[in-house]
Amino acid sequence: MDIEHNSRQEFFRDPYGAVTFNTEVRFRLTVHGAGIPRSVKLVYKRDGGEDKYVDMPYVFSVFESSVYERSVKMPDEAGLVWYYFEIATDLGIVYYGNNPENLGGKGEISFQPPSHSFQVTVYSDEYKTPDWFKDGIAYQIFPDRFCNGNEDGAFLGDRTDIIKRNWGEQPFYKAEQFGGEYKSNDFFGGNLKGIIKKLPYLEELGITVLYLNPIFKAASNHKYDTGSYEEIDPMFGDEETFSELCREAKKRGIRIILDGVFNHTGDDSMYFNKYGNYDSVGAFQSKKSPYYTWYRFMDFPNVYESWWGMTTLPQIEEHSEALREYLLSGKDAIVKKWIRLGASGWRLDVVDELPDFFVKELRKGVKEVDPEAVIIGEVWEDASNKVAYGQRREYFCGDELDSVMNYPLRSALIDFVLCRIDAYEFNRRIMSLKENYPAPAFYSLLNIISSHDVERLVTLMGGVPDRHAVDREHQAHFKLDGYTLDVAKKRAKLVYGMVMMMPGVPCIFYGDELGMQGYGDPFCRACFPWDNMDEVDPGAEMREWIKKLAALRKSSKALSTGEFNYVYRIGHVYAFIRQDAKDKFVILINCGGEHRDARLDAARYGITRLETLFGTDEERMTYESADGIFYMKAQPYSMVVFKA
DSSP, X not given: OEEEOBTTSTTTEESOSOXXXXXXXEEEEEEESSOSOSEEEEEEEETTSOOEEEEOOEEEEETTEEXXXXXXXXXXXXXXXXXXXXXXXTTEEEEEEOOTTOOOSBOXXXXXXXXXXXXXXXXXXXXXXXXXXXXOOEEEEOGGGTOOOSTTOOOSSOOSSSEEOOTTSOOOOSGGGGTSSOOOOEEOOOOHHHHHHTHHHHHHHTOOEEEEOOOEEESSSSOOSEEEEEEEOTTTOOHHHHHHHHHHHHHTTOEEEEEEOOSBOOSSXXXXXXXXXXXXXXXXXXXXXXXGGGBOEEETTTEEOBGGGOTTSBBBOTTOHHHHIIIIISTTOHHHHHHHTTOOEEEETTGGGSOHHHHHHHHHHHHHHOTTOEEEEOOSSOTTSOEETTEEOOTTSSSSOSEEBOHHHHHHHHHHHTTSSOHHHHHHHHHXXXXXXXXXXXXXXXXXXXXXXXXXXXXXXXXXXXXXXXOHHHHHHOOOOHHHHHHHHHXXXXXXXXXXXXXXXXXXXXXXXXXXXXXXXXXXXXXXXXGGHHHHSGGGHHHHHHHHHHHHHHHOGGGTTSEEEEEEEETTEEEEEEEOSSOEEEEEEEOSSSOEEEEEEOGGGTOOEEEEEEESSOOOOEEEOTTSEEEEEEOTTEEEEEEO
């Protein structure tokens, strides 16, 4: 018996992918070798609802397979629709559902109702995401480690409770280095003036979006322990400096996105004020505090809910109306204030720990001030079907997020370029995102590779052990060099080459354009080596690669919002197309260390000529094929961009 449904082929499901309200979707199933089934049924349900069984009539035959078909009108509300198939034969009932990896595409037969169903994402036809962001190239900055804008290197803020470090030293990573307790209070002096100073550098690199890790007043160097949402941390500057940064960046076509940490504050904050360092009555100090309802106390004042049990990060009570008015909905709410002062959006820290009603209210508040502001969530999995704390999240239904940090793409790229998976598996993972995400979100994904939370790209491309598998002492002293470093940089160039050419917004972590190394926090948070850039990146090889990629991406909207599909996916060689009404590009990548032959079938795209535009090899070639079939030789660790 042979049964098939492929959720990515329009023959089987039309239209393919996520759909808007009330769209009629046609489902098909082919059956061969089962005689004449007694019945073929489509079983579907809205997320959390009851199964509905509808007959699928026979419509025609294809190559001895019988085709069964049924059209179903999708709901008039946003959410997920799940479906599978039930086939009754003379020998019993068989089922056809999604594959065990839940990646869509071809499914599998089972003899009991499948544990994995196919997914249809239904979203609002009013869901829009900012066009400027889709065309962007982002750069993430950890402010304390990027640049000190004071000519004499002086620290701002006049704090006496910190450890002042020399620029370029390794961040502290042991409790004894902080005096016995790990405090994250070693500082290197980076500030907003430093970012302003380096705007020409960022503009030359091709950057159009700056995502800043938290810049609001807080005790730590990372600032995820917010002390006051109302003011810039004095070590970074002040409100005037922030507005200047936004103005000067805008002149260069660069927008600023802020990190919003709204799930928790610091215990050393004006709202909690555990240590009495603020001129306020904090929730820890009194039940009569205006901030008391902001937190969840189990035994006042010493036992309270905190983020992952870290008592320095008391968790916010999102149901507090006073809190939401202050942060989200009030006339001068925090999310509105900083947009008015020049920011172009928010990245929401641990958004999966914020309830849907909170995120909806946040979006409403932000969009009231600037409908074109972007809202990005930190989600590490497929955000379309994410479940957090037992609740299906509604990020992409149309009234929450514009984008998420694309960790699934990061994982797929790293595994593919390191040859842990082949091109076929890589394509499955990427096409699953395309299938599940609404188009407005898919083309707005923040495609991060390195970040403040994970290993730097070049370190990963050395094929190193996972950071959780080695101790911090090993991480602190680890450094690639020689041949291993050369190969790691070649692989890193491939990763950024693919990120720049794929849907979504490429995001460079500060210093990755040099090939900086570093394991996880705090080793990925080292200072930008302004005084020895050429030592880290000899001949500006990595920088020039990034600049050329950025310029190429900006040259055609086909490379940002154009259609995306695969052309070749065998072994460690992958090829894909980006196209719109004006331009067509084919990108060919070989992640392996050996030459490989590739047969690119571009006939269905009407392509009969390919011209080398850019790549790891400087040789420029033109290929012509009357039938649209091209035979290519892919060099080791290579990427070539062809213009059709």
